[in-house]
Amino acid sequence: MSSPDPQVRAARNHTTPAGGRRPVVAVTGAATGVGALLTERLAASEEIKQVVAVDERRGECDAAEWHILDVRDPAIAEKLRGADVVVHLALDLDLGSDAAARTAYNVRGTQTVLTAAAAAGVHRVVLCTSAMVYGALPDNELPLSEDAELRATAEATGVGDLLEIERLARRAPRAHPGLNVTVVRPAILVGGTDTALTRYFESPRLLVVAGSRPVWQFCHVEDLCSALEYAVLEKVEGELAVGCDGWLEQEEVEELSGIRRMELPSAVALGAAARLHRIGLTPSPAGDLAYTMYPWVVSGCRLHDAGWRARWTNEEVLAELLAEVTGRHTVAGRRLGRKDATAAGAAGATVALLGAAAVVRRARKARRR
Numbered sequence: 001m002s003s004p005d006p007q008v009r010a011a012r013n014h015t016t017p018a019g020g021r022r023p024v025v026a027v028t029g030a031a032t033g034v035g036a037l038l039t040e041r042l043a044a045s046e047e048i049k050q051v052v053a054v055d056e057r058r059g060e061c062d063a064a065e066w067h068i069l070d071v072r073d074p075a076i077a078e079k080l081r082g083a084d085v086v087v088h089l090a091l092d093l094d095l096g097s098d099a100a101a102r103t104a105y106n107v108r109g110t111q112t113v114l115t116a117a118a119a120a121g122v123h124r125v126v127l128c129t130s131a132m133v134y135g136a137l138p139d140n141e142l143p144l145s146e147d148a149e150l151r152a153t154a155e156a157t158g159v160g161d162l163l164e165i166e167r168l169a170r171r172a173p174r175a176h177p178g179l180n181v182t183v184v185r186p187a188i189l190v191g192g193t194d195t196a197l198t199r200y201f202e203s204p205r206l207l208v209v210a211g212s213r214p215v216w217q218f219c220h221v222e223d224l225c226s227a228l229e230y231a232v233l234e235k236v237e238g239e240l241a242v243g244c245d246g247w248l249e250q251e252e253v254e255e256l257s258g259i260r261r262m263e264l265p266s267a268v269a270l271g272a273a274a275r276l277h278r279i280g281l282t283p284s285p286a287g288d289l290a291y292t293m294y295p296w297v298v299s300g301c302r303l304h305d306a307g308w309r310a311r312w313t314n315e316e317v318l319a320e321l322l323a324e325v326t327g328r329h330t331v332a333g334r335r336l337g338r339k340d341a342t343a344a345g346a347a348g349a350t351v352a353l354l355g356a357a358a359v360v361r362r363a364r365k366a367r368r369r
Contacts, residue, residue, distance in 0.1 A: 022049035025232055026083040026122075028071050028113060029090030031059030033192065034128070038087060038225045039064050047233055052083055055090065071109040077116035085232050087126040088113045093158045095196060095283040106161040110168050118176035126231045127169050128224075129162040131185045131217075131241055136294040142215065143247070143299040146185075146239045155287025157196050182231045184224070187243030187298060190321045191221030196288040201318075202325045205262035206254060209269045212293035214250040218317035219243040223310045227303055236306035241298035244314040256318055 025042055029035035030053035043051045043063035053064035054076065067079040071090045080086060090109055092102045110127065117125050134144050135151035154160030169181045188197045200206070208214065219242055227242040254261055274286040300310075 022047060023084035023232065024048075024050045024052065024082055026052040026054060026080050026086045027064075028054045028086070028088045028109075030061070030064065030066075031055035031057050033089070034189075034221055034224060034228075035087075035089040036060070037221055038089065038228055041225050041229060042232065045229070052079065054079060072105070072112050074112060074116065076112060077119045080116055080120040080122055083117075083120065083122050085124045085126065086113060086117045086122050087128075087228055087232060089128055091128070091161075093161075093195070095157060095194065095199075102158065103161050103164075106158075107164050107168075110165050114168060114172045114176065114179070114181070118172075118179045122179065124180045124182065124232075124234070124237075125172070126182045126184065126228060127165060128184045128186070128228065129165055130159075130189075131187045131243065131296055131298045132156065132159050132291060133162050133166055133185060134296050134298070136290040136296040138213070138294050140295045140297075142295050143217075143297040144241070145299055146241050146302050153287065155285060156291060157284060157288055159287070180237065182237050183239045184227055184231060185239065185241045185298065186219040186224045186227075187217040187241075187296075188219060189221060189224065190218050190317045190324075192324075193221070196284040197291060198321060198325065199284075200292055201257065201259070201321055203259075206250075206257070206259050207269065207289075207292070208250060208261045208263045209266050209289065209293045210263050211266060213295065214253075214292055215247045215295045215297055216250070216253050216314065216318070217243045217247040217297040218312075218314050218321070220310075220312040220317050220320070223312055226311070227308060230303065230306060230308050236302055236308070238302060240302050241300050242303060242310075243298055243300060244310050244312055244317060245300075246314060247295075247297045248314050248318065253318065256315060257322055 025048055027035055027039050027042070030039040035055070036059050039051055039053050039059065039061045042048045043061055051064040053059060053061060053066045054069065054071065056068065056070055058066050058068060069076060069079070088110060092105045094102070114125060133150045133152050134140070134148055135153070137151060141148065150163065150166060152159050152163060154163065166183060169183045172179055172181045189195070190198065224242055227240065230236050231240065270286050270289060273282070273284070273289055276282040277285045
């Protein structure tokens, strides 16, 4: 995607926030991923007075003022003093992380940042979770509004943490009067990301569970950063869903990707996924499969009403995702080496999935002898 037209950028940069003053913005998790991109974006904006970057190591943005510390350290309150807005992006959603340690970091980190922000006199905190908190269910409206009930369960990777962060966000204004909290919920995030949902497209075949109706909506990291900037500048507030306009049906995804499907009965797919995860062969619990089975597309009405528009389409983001995963080979969420990938490609995802399940059964029988 090309950069915004210079005249458009200039017009945006000379639009002041509702309060008429340029804010000082602190970003946690500023050294990598979305945090690094947002830090660079805000530091280059004439609408922002200063960017304070917080992370456990220094990032590459020289224009920011860096503080090196863990977001769970209460000393962060002193580093946030003088900031008007805090964007909290220091989250661990790595598939390889220990689940208990990941939850401890994500929840304690968010609690500490909210408390520290209130103590430092910060006006607004922007949190980033995921549209996954709405849950992937067969009776979901298409698309979901921001006010739709959060019906997700903790069965998918990291979703339990995100639901707890959502609860903390709702409670924070009551616990800390004067502190405003905005929550941004992106669709499937693409652009240097590695999740169970991006790994779905690394498989030799696209697994489709019989009787389900998959639909796909993506969010490019550049669009997420522009939505976060809208929240920082108070152009929009509350719970915000962000993603490309519309969605792609499974058949469209298969046609665009050139990857054929493998269809499995629900009991077989879910049962095998649960067994493989339970013994540690795959990083993805069976709950991740729901997000490839049922819709969880969001409308993004609040951002649209504020004048925000996604610059990327679902088709363009899918093309970028496919380019990123070229050469990677995954079955049931597990990355394979070249030798294994060749066998999986010849056999197909179904055989690989069921074959792995058979290995599990043989191992159990051997242990009982």
